[in-house]
Amino acid sequence: MKPTITLAMIVRNEEDNLPGCLESARHWVDEIVIVDTGSGDRTPEIARRYTAKVYTCPWRDDFSAARNFALEQATGSWILCLDADERLDATGGDLRSLIKKHPHREAFLLPLHNPIPEIPGSYTRFPVLRLFRNKPAYRFRGKIHEQVTVHSPGAVGLAPAPVIWHRPLSVRERRRKRGRNIALLQRALAKDPLNPFLLYYLGVEWLGLGKPGYALPCLERAYREISDEHILFRAPAVRYLVAALRGLGRLDEAICLCLKEALRYSDYTDLFFDGGVVLEEKGEYEVAVRWFEEAVNCGQPPSHFVHTCGTDGFLSLYHLGHCLEKLGRLEEAEKFYARALAANPDYLPPLYHLFLLLLTTRGARAAYDYFKLAGHLHQPRQATVLADLFFEAGYSGLARACLKEGPAAVSGESTRQLVKFSLYSGHTEEALTLAESLLSEKHDPDLAVGEILGLVVQGDYGRAREKALRLWQYRHERSRALAMLGLITHLKGGRKTYQPEDARRPEVIKALLGILENCLCHAPHAGKWGLNTEGWSRLVKGITGYLAYFSPEGAAALCGYLEEKAASVRIWMERRYGPARELVP
Amino acid sequence: MRFITDYSYTKWKVTVIVHILAKKANNRQGNFMAPRISLCMIVKNEEKNLRRCLGSAIGAVDEIIVVDTGSTDNTVRVATEFGAQVYFFPWNGNFSDARNASLERATGEWILVLDADEELTAEGREVLRRVVQEGCADGVEGYFVKIINYLGEEGWVETCPDLVFRLFKNRSDYRFRGAVHEQIADVILEKNPRARYKVAESLTILHYGYLEEKVQEKDKKNRNLSIIRQEVEQNPKNRLLRYHYGVELFRIGRHEEAAAELLRAAEGADPGAVYLPKLYRYLALAYQAAGRYPEALQAIQKGIDLFPDYADLYYYGGLVCLQTKRYARAYELFNRALSLPEPPVYYAPFAGTRGFRSYFHLGQLAEAFLNEEEAMRYYILSLRDNPSFTPALESIARLLRPQEDPAYAKRCLETLCDFCTPEANLLIGQILFRLGAFRLALEYLEKGTKGQQVKPEVLLWKAICLMQQERFLEALRLLDGFGPGHRLYALAQLNKLLCFWFQGNRRKVRPLVRELLALGLSSQTSAVIRILDGSLHRRKGPPVFLEEEGMSLLLEIIMRALDLGRHERVEALLECLAEECRRKCARPLGRLFLRYGCLNHAERYLALDLEVSGESAETFFLLGEVKEARGEYLEAQGFYRRASLLEPGEPKHYIKLMRCYENLRKGILQSIPEGYLAALDAQGNHG
Structure with a gap:
């Protein structure tokens, strides 16, 4: 007889998620059973679009009861369990062929991929028992983290596909869920205080809430008492315990634990990665390098291990780069950063490091050429990040080039940036044209100020004044507008000013100092001889003149600003030159 | 070179010493407790050095065996003058064979080995007997003794001590091995595994050979190298041999190969091996010379891990870091080098790594931080540690800006240093001349030449100094002293020409130009002379193209014209120069103009440089x-x-x-x- 598969779900208020879930799964199952535990929204209605077997069952704080109720309604020979915020991904293989291929299995562990919002492109892979024969013996147990237990372990197959994808949760959602879980777990533990699995779950939740101190005793106990028979729990328990120790700064213990367990699970990539991270934190870069190398060599760990995607690739490569950089092996570091980026173009930390490394070892121009040649400028996100980095480092021209090179300039935000980069790299015309078209769409005070500055640089005081007056109409922008007006009048008429009392106002002074800072850091010195920047030089002199001569407050602020600039260079030098700072005169 | 002694009295001295030797030897014949010492040498064409060597040993040893391997000068006569037994051994390309021939003839219980370019110190002479006697009592088979190598480099001499195995018991199975770096210490250990060695530091040998090493012909070095390479091939496992091979390769400038051999020699070497510290130093030096700085630093780190008290390693690490602009690390390393105590002799410490050299480079570091006060402090410390270390003196003089304020510079220099000899005055004069401080230079050059026989170069410098103070007549008088046959004649004439050129005297310049062009000077010099000539005419000829050599001469002339404030001359010169040359030399020109306060010109040329060679930190800095x-x-x-x-x-x-x-x-x-x-x-x- 051909096996039939029933998708069994319990839902509540899932009108947003449910269609996606059912769409992803409906072609791969023969029957859908949905049990609603009390939705107040359109969930039942949506469910009925996909199946007639929609039931309601009152919520009694017991996940297992609800799930088992759903199982009762199933007629297929196999059961697939999904939550509404999950999706079935059969690209790597579907359910029917899996069952057909292993006719003697009673159940299967499927990989559940949980995206990690902090690390784009990465997820944690958990093996979960979600596919099992429809037999009365296989029922859920446990009010929370309910599980189906299959007693003969050989009867459970480990499938690499299909994959269940969990919807990415925002930090806030996760915290809320964790709080709810902790309450439920503590209630369950009150009845069964020594249950290591419950302790394991509780430890994980505490860790997730950033409380390694609470997590540690739970995880220690779970680690001690869960044996390899439950490798699905034991392996992650080790990793969470390492994380808890690390969170508490007990690095040596964490390293010892990694060493010990690495001997036991010699193909567990994540363990080498975790160990490397702890060693790195301790400053043992050379040893850390060996651990990360091992993680890369290991490749993907066997499916029964909980695995963070990337520990066998871009994450380890990035950390390798970082450790090698710390060791002064810069050329190697550079290569590892590049490899990390190639392995996962969405994960940007290696890009920041690579940028700084290239900037200092090869100079800005060569760094730009490198990024261009390596194709980074054709990745919109990387291109915008690089543009910002170049700008902050004082290379407005290269920042502009980054955006103009690739397809990045299409998006709105980067056009805004492009105005800034063009303005400060001396492409005043271009900046003004772009700003005008953007401003015609919507009011944007920063852009408006940029436009005024561009006009001042061009010496078009009349239009600059006009724009400044328009800016003044926005209440929040008054001080900036006044600053611009004062500046323009000063530039036009030498020492006379429009409204002398404006020059005393702290917001006006602050606005002008902000512009001055931008001018000093980013203003163009390029051009044929590096000297044709009269417009900018006039602007800068105008600002300093206005500040110095029209109010004691302005003069004081300007002097303070310059003093701070000198001091920040000194601090930077002291950091950069270590013991040789004694030589700074 | 203060180390070369005057030999005019040697003959008289020799006779006296020989007499004493005979007496002492007679006295000792009855005393069979005193062990006899044989000095064994091999020589070839060493008449100049041998006297010094034998003179230092005579009386301290009981017999002198000299094996001559084919001298064609008076070596043998000198040896017999000192009562040596001279034997002949035809050179067969193997140092060990020759040395062993000398050992065959030795009758003493102990053998002392010296080379002709070495001598025993007075103290060494005195302690030799005692060392040998103690050796007999303690059952010592041989001694490492201290050798001080004198090295010569650009006008100053320095020392580098090391340990060498030169004194050992005379036994018929103790024989040298190795065709180039002949060894005996390990042979003795093979023959007699229980043999004990000691270090006798008070027994010191001075070695002058390196001073003349530059004279040593290259083919001789290459010959030695091929012999030792054969040996290495035959004994691939002998690390010591490979080490020597690496060092030889380094000496003749084959740095990459040297590094490879030294690295191989270091692999698995016994950390106690006497040569290992030096090996790491040479390894670092080889990498550094090959421009492979990361490897050099790695070798240094490895060496420091093994020998944390080896100042030379820190010093060379500092140098590499300075070269690669890792200032923080360089600062640390030089300070570490300075903080270390006197190292053991077998490290062969390079003189000054714990003193004047490290101070000097710290001075450079401070200059990189534009901290002239601190730089000055370091340079003074350097000079105090070694008053003959010219680079420190030159840096001090430079920091005093003697060109801007000669009186102040002079006051400072006189407070710091005592220029009591004519040589010292000449030296500082020359330094000031190089720095372009012509007025002060002249003062010292005059002091240094008072009543002395003057080198013609010094006369030329003096003439230039006079010229730079517009004392043209005096300058011309000095320059007239160089007759047509003089080797500096062309240079003198060129300066005469400049004398008139500065004054714009076309009539006087013309014949000098004709004469100089007829002398057959290099094409570049001739081109510069043509520019000088052309610049005085209103109608300029076609622009002249100069290569690097001509350009550097022209820049020097421009510098002197600027120093004299003859800006119009400089303008005219540059007008005669091809546009392409001006573009190529825009930065040095800009720097020169900046130095002499011509800011507009400086700016123009620096901007031109940006246009020609793109953005550079150096040019931006100068524009700043x-x-x-x-x-x-x-x-x-x-x-x-x-x-x-x-x-x-x-x-x-x-x-x-x-x-x-x-x-x-x-x-x-x-x-x-x-x-x-x-x-x-x-x-x-x-x-």
Whole structure:
């Protein structure tokens, strides 16, 4: 007889998620059973679009009861369990062929991929028992983290596909869920205080809430008492315990634990990665390098291990780069950063490091050429990040080039940036044209100020004044507008000013100092001889003149600003030159 | 070279010493307790050195065996004068064979081995007997003794001590091995595994051979190298041999190969091996010379891990870091080198790594931070540690800016140093001349030449110094002293020409130009002379193209013209020069103009350089200095910023930036209305 598969779900208020879930799964199952535990929204209605077997069952704080109720309604020979915020991904293989291929299995562990919002492109892979024969013996147990237990372990197959994808949760959602879980777990533990699995779950939740101190005793106990028979729990328990120790700064213990367990699970990539991270934190870069190398060599760990995607690739490569950089092996570091980026173009930390490394070892121009040649400028996100980095480092021209090179300039935000980069790299015309078209769409005070500055640089005081007056109409922008007006009048008429009392106002002074800072850091010195920047030089002199001569407050602020600039260079030098700072005169 | 002694009295001395030797030897014949010592040498064409060597040993040893391997000079006669037994051994390309021939003839219980370019110190002479007697009592088979190598380099001499195995018991199975770096210490250990060695540091040998090493012909070195390479091939496992091979390769400049051999020799070497510290030093030096700095630093780190008290390693590490602009690390390493105690002799420590050399480079470091005061302090420490270390003196003189304020510079120099000999005066005169401080240079050159026989170069310098003070007549008088046959004649004539050229005297320049061009000078020099000539004419000929050689001569002439304030001459010169040359030399020209305060010209040429060779930190920095000199700090800070972005490791950019901000602030404080100051004071912003 051909096996039939029933998708069994319990839902509540899932009108947003449910269609996606059912769409992803409906072609791969023969029957859908949905049990609603009390939705107040359109969930039942949506469910009925996909199946007639929609039931309601009152919520009694017991996940297992609800799930088992759903199982009762199933007629297929196999059961697939999904939550509404999950999706079935059969690209790597579907359910029917899996069952057909292993006719003697009673159940299967499927990989559940949980995206990690902090690390784009990465997820944690958990093996979960979600596919099992429809037999009365296989029922859920446990009010929370309910599980189906299959007693003969050989009867459970480990499938690499299909994959269940969990919807990415925002930090806030996760915290809320964790709080709810902790309450439920503590209630369950009150009845069964020594249950290591419950302790394991509780430890994980505490860790997730950033409380390694609470997590540690739970995880220690779970680690001690869960044996390899439950490798699905034991392996992650080790990793969470390492994380808890690390969170508490007990690095040596964490390293010892990694060493010990690495001997036991010699193909567990994540363990080498975790160990490397702890060693790195301790400053043992050379040893850390060996651990990360091992993680890369290991490749993907066997499916029964909980695995963070990337520990066998871009994450380890990035950390390798970082450790090698710390060791002064810069050329190697550079290569590892590049490899990390190639392995996962969405994960940007290696890009920041690579940028700084290239900037200092090869100079800005060569760094730009490198990024261009390596194709980074054709990745919109990387291109915008690089543009910002170049700008902050004082290379407005290269920042502009980054955006103009690739397809990045299409998006709105980067056009805004492009105005800034063009303005400060001396492409005043271009900046003004772009700003005008953007401003015609919507009011944007920063852009408006940029436009005024561009006009001042061009010496078009009349239009600059006009724009400044328009800016003044926005209440929040008054001080900036006044600053611009004062500046323009000063530039036009030498020492006379429009409204002398404006020059005393702290917001006006602050606005002008902000512009001055931008001018000093980013203003163009390029051009044929590096000297044709009269417009900018006039602007800068105008600002300093206005500040110095029209109010004691302005003069004081300007002097303070310059003093701070000198001091920040000194601090930077002291950091950069270590013991040789004694030589700074 | 203060180490070369005057030999005019040697003959008389020799006779006396021989007499004493005979007496002492007679006395000792009855005393069978005193072990006899044989000095064994091999020589070839060493008549100059042998006297010094034998003179130092005679009386301290009981017999002298000299094996001559084919001298064609008076070596043998000198040896017999000292009562040596001379034997002949035809050279067969193997040092060990020759040495063993000398050992065959020795009858003493102990053998002392010296080379002709070495001598025993007076102290060594005295302690030799005692050392040998103690050796007999303690059952010592051989001694490592201290050798001080004298090295010569650009006008100063320095020392480098080391340990060598030169004194051992005379037994028929103790024989040398190795065709080039003949060894006996390991042979003795093979024959007699229980043999004990000791170090006799008070027994010191002075070695002068390296002073003349540069004279040593290259083919001789290559011959030695091929012999030792054969040996290495035959004994691939002998690390010591490979080490010597690596060192030889390093000496003749084959750095990459040297590094490879030394690295192989280091692999698995016994950490106690006497040569291992030196091996790491040579390894680092080889990598450094090959421009492979990361490897050099790695070798140094490895060496430091093994020999943490080896100052040379820190010193060379510091040098590599300085070269690669890792200032923080360089600073650390030099300071470490300075902090270390006297090292064991077998490290063969290079003189000054714990003193004047490290101080000197710390001075350079301080200059990189534009900290002249601190730099001066270090240079003074360096010079105090070694008064003959010219680079330190030159740096001190440079920091005093003797060209700008000669009186002050002189006062400082005289406080610091005692130029009591004519040589010292000449030296500082020459340094000042090089620095372009012609007035002060002349003063010292005159002091240094008073009543002395003057080298013709010094006369030429003096003439130039006179010229640079517009004392043209005196200069010409001095230059007239160089007759047509003199080797400096052309140079003297060129300077004569300059004398008239500075004054714009076309009539006098013309014949000199004709004469110089007829002398058959190099094409570049001739081209420069044609430019000089052409620049005096209103109608300029076609622009002249100069190569590097001609350009550097022209830059020197421009420098002197600027020093004299003859700007119009410089203009005219540059007009005669091909546009392409001006573009190529834009930066050095800009720098020169900046140095002599011609800011507009400096700016023009530096901007031209940016156009020609693209953005460079150096040019931005110089442009910053131009702006700074004009008091345009806002513009200056822009240029310094650019420079710092292009070369973020260079501290001087940041120092200049800080100064710009400070000067801007000072400028504002000076120019704001009076009434504001009170308000600023109230905010504590006056500083």
